[in-house]
Amino acid sequence: xxxxxxxxxxxxxxxxxxxxxxxxxxxxxxxxxxxxxxxxxxxxxxxxxxxxxxxxxxxxxxxxxxxxxxxxxxxxxxxxxxxxxxxxxxxxxxxxxxxxxxxxxxxxxxxxxxxxxxxxxxxxxxxxxxxxxxxxxxxxxxxx
Amino acid sequence: xxxxxxxxxxxxxxxxxxxxxxxxxxxxxxxxxxxxxxxxxxxxxxxxxxxxxxxxxxxxxxxxxxxxxxxxxxxxxxxxxxxxxxxxxxxxxxxxxxxxxxxxxxxxxxxxxxxxxxxxxxxxxxxxxxxxxxxxxxxxxxxxxxxxxxxxxxxxxxxxxxxxxxxxxxxxxxxxxxxxxxxxxxxxxxxxxxxxxxxxxxxxxxxxxxxxxxxxxxxxxxxxxxxxxxxxxxxxxxxxxxxxxxxxxxxxxxxxxxxxxxxxxxxxxxxxxxxxxxxxxxxxxxxxxxxxxxxxxxxxx
Numbered sequence: 166x167x168x169x170x171x172x173x174x175x176x177x178x179x180x181x182x183x184x185x186x187x188x189x190x191x192x193x194x195x196x197x198x199x200x201x202x203x204x205x206x207x208x209x210x211x212x213x214x215x216x217x218x219x220x221x222x223x224x225x226x227x228x229x230x231x232x233x234x235x236x237x238x239x240x241x242x243x244x245x246x247x248x249x250x251x252x253x254x255x256x257x258x259x260x261x262x263x264x265x266x267x268x269x270x271x272x273x274x275x276x277x278x279x280x281x282x283x284x285x286x287x288x289x290x291x292x293x294x295x296x297x298x299x300x301x302x303x304x305x306x307x308x309x
Numbered sequence: 310x311x312x313x314x315x316x317x318x319x320x321x322x323x324x325x326x327x328x329x330x331x332x333x334x335x336x337x338x339x340x341x342x343x344x345x346x347x348x349x350x351x352x353x354x355x356x357x358x359x360x361x362x363x364x365x366x367x368x369x370x371x372x373x374x375x376x377x378x379x380x381x382x383x384x385x386x387x388x389x390x391x392x393x394x395x396x397x398x399x400x401x402x403x404x405x406x407x408x409x410x411x412x413x414x415x416x417x418x419x420x421x422x423x424x425x426x427x428x429x430x431x432x433x434x435x436x437x438x439x440x441x442x443x444x445x446x447x448x449x450x451x452x453x454x455x456x457x458x459x460x461x462x463x464x465x466x467x468x469x470x471x472x473x474x475x476x477x478x479x480x481x482x483x484x485x486x487x488x489x490x491x492x493x494x495x496x497x498x499x500x501x502x503x504x505x506x507x508x509x510x511x512x513x514x515x516x517x518x519x520x521x522x523x524x525x526x527x528x529x530x531x532x533x534x535x536x537x538x539x540x541x542x543x544x545x546x547x548x549x550x551x552x553x554x555x556x557x558x559x560x561x562x563x564x565x566x567x568x569x570x571x572x573x574x575x576x577x578x579x580x581x582x583x584x585x586x587x588x589x590x591x592x593x594x595x596x597x598x599x600x601x602x603x604x605x606x607x608x609x610x
Contacts, residue, residue, distance in 0.1 A: 170438045170486075173451050223416060224427065228434035229479035231413045232467035232494060233541040241541035242416045254475040266478050269486060272391065272435045272449070 172274040175290055182288075189281035207277030207285055212294035213265040215257035222249045227270040230254075262298045312351050312379060312408050313461040316490060316519045321575075322582030323603055324381070324492065324521055325349040325594050327373070329364035338369050342376035344591045348598055349378075351408060353492070353584070356383035360420025367401045374405060381463060382406055385414030390430040391439070391449055398443060402458035410463035410492065411436040434482050437464055441487030464488035466520075468505035469498060470542035477508055484518050491518050492584045495525035497533075498544040499573055506577050515579035522574045523584045526567035526593055530554040564597055571601040 178186075190205070197203035201211060204220035210227060211218060219227055223242040230250030233241025238251030257263045271292075277285060285291045315322055325345045330337045345352050352373060356366040370380035382401055384394060398409065413433040417425045431439060439449060446457035464483040468476060480491065496502045502522070509515050527533050530553035537545045549566055556562030567585075574580055583603075587593050598604050 170435060171449050224413060224429045224432070226413065226429070226432045228432050228482060230470070230472075230475055231433075232465060232470055233415075234470040234472070235541045236471060236544075238471055239541070242418055244541075250475060251472055254472045258474075263474075263478075266475070267481065267485075269434055269438060269482055272431055272439075275430075 169271065170269050171272050172291075175274075178276060178280065182284075183280070186280040186284050189284040190279075193281050193283050205279050206273060207280040207282055208271070208273055208291050209282035209286075209294065210270055212296060213262070213268065213270070214253045215255075215260055215262055215266075217249065217253045217256050219249060219253060225273070226250065227273065229266070265295065265298050311461070312381070313489065315350055316461070316581070319581075321603070322351075322490075322519065322521060323349045323598060324582065324584040325352040325591070326355065326584070326586040326588075327352050327369070327591055328355045328358060328589060329366065329369040331361065331363050333364065335364070335368075335372050338364075338372045339376055341591050342373055342378050344594045345373075345378045346376065348595050348604065349585070350582075351379045351381050353381045353383060353410060353586070356385045356412070356414075357388065357420070358383075358415065360387065360415045360417045360422065360425075362421060367397060367404065367406065370401070370406050371404050379408070380406060381408040381410050383410045383412055384436065385412045386429050386431050386433065386436055387414030387417065388428055390428055394431065394436065394439065395443065395448055398440065398460070399458060402460065407459070408461045408463065409440060410465065411440060411488075412465055433464060434479070434486050437462055437483055437486040437488050444487075461489050462487055463490045463492060465493070466491050467494045467542050468502055469494055469544040473505070476505070477512065480509070480514060481512070484514055488518055490581075491520045493520070493523045494543065495523040495586060496570055496574060497525075497549055498546050499570070500546075501544055502574075503577055506579050510579040515581070519581035520579060521582040521584045522577075522580055523586060524567055524570050524574070524597075526585070526587045526590065526597055527553065527563045528590060529559045529563075530556075564593065564600065567597050568600045571597070571603070 201218045203218055206220050230248055234248040234251055238248050240246045240248045257266055286293050327341055354366045354369045357363050366382045370382045373380045411433050417423055440460050440462050444459055446454050466480050533545055533550050533553055536543050553559055553562055571583055585594055
């Protein structure tokens with residue numbers, strides 16, 4: 166059973182924090198929107214998804230692709246687009262971060278929607294990004 | 310015997326599937342129950358499949374249960390947020406339903422209400438983890454229940470969609486989250502399925518969960534072609550399309566293909582059962598199970 170897959174009982178976001186968050190987001194957006202096409206979920210998991218924003222998925226899946234990925238990695242909802250998880254897998258493989266796809270991502274905390282993820286990390290509302298993958302190789306993860 | 314006990318006992322499991330009607334007609338479910346009673350172990354009741362509004366999965370399961378058939382409810386994340394999901398699950402347990410299949414759900418674009426708002430508050434992995442948590446007596450809020458449910462949790466796997474490696478990662482995640490059984494998408498490409506099962510066995514995942522392979526009998530070549538072109542994530546071997554196309558009696562050929570696929574699946578190591586899903590053709594279930602030689606096995610036990 167996964168230990169932590171939900172954020173619980175964090176203190177509510179005060180109006181002052183929201184204002185600060187807005188300022189932080191201006192700086193964050195300048196970088197994240199053009200580079201990653203950030204969707205402002207406020208709970209960034211970019212570092213564990215091969216630096217590709219999983220929230221671009223129409224279903225906003227955080228734990229891997231749905232069953233509808235087409236033959237060349239097309240999205241089932243918008244066939245003209247690539248499945249975002251297809252790209253995540255490809256880029257994770259390229260950057261040797263495949264082992265990071267094995268952990269179960271937390272359920273999205275909708276209170277954080279639209280807030281600055283950087284400030285949230287600083288205030289310990291969310292887990293900090295992992296810049297280096299755990300040393301275990303992807304092929305060793307079968308813990309049987 | 311409930312599904313959980315059957316999985317533990319190690320016998321070959323046969324699942325059926327029933328789609329509730331697009332009306333308030335509960336009698337239709339009662340009538341269809343005769344196709345399943347004492348023939349299959351459990352019956353999946355779809356939850357608004359392909360995003361078309363149908364009678365509720367939980368209500369249909371209750372009706373079926375009163376007829377003496379054990380149901381598996383499907384729970385999708387498309388229409389419910391975490392509050393509704395937990396509430397519905399507790400309600401289902403109170404009605405006596407013990408099995409739940411956790412799915413992300415088809416996007417509403419494919420259904421009859423494409424303008425509906427998507428929910429997708431949880432995804433299927435998180436949904437499985439949620440049910441595991443409920444089983445342990447805690448809600449997502451952290452509230453501890455006095456009477457927790459004890460669901461047998463199912464999950465879906467698609468061995469046929471790309472990328473292949475990601476499918477195994479996701480399967481592993483689902484098992485890690487607490488899935489007791491896995492139902493796959495319909496097998497129409499044995500080569501890919503055997504390759505996938507080979508990997509599953511190599512990773513030892515088949516020992517941690519019961520893998521039930523999907524089998525879909527089809528009535529006509531049109532249905533197969535429609536699936537190949539319009540249903541994403543499905544692989545269909547050209548052989549089956551040719552066979553269905555040149556058959557004099559496509560219905561009989563459809564049954565023959567399904568029986569053949571079942572017999573091939575039974576030989577694949579690591580398989581614990583099948584999931585027969587004739588879409589809107591439930592009446593064929595007994596014939597296929599009889600012809601595949603599964604009915605005699607069940608009688609003896």
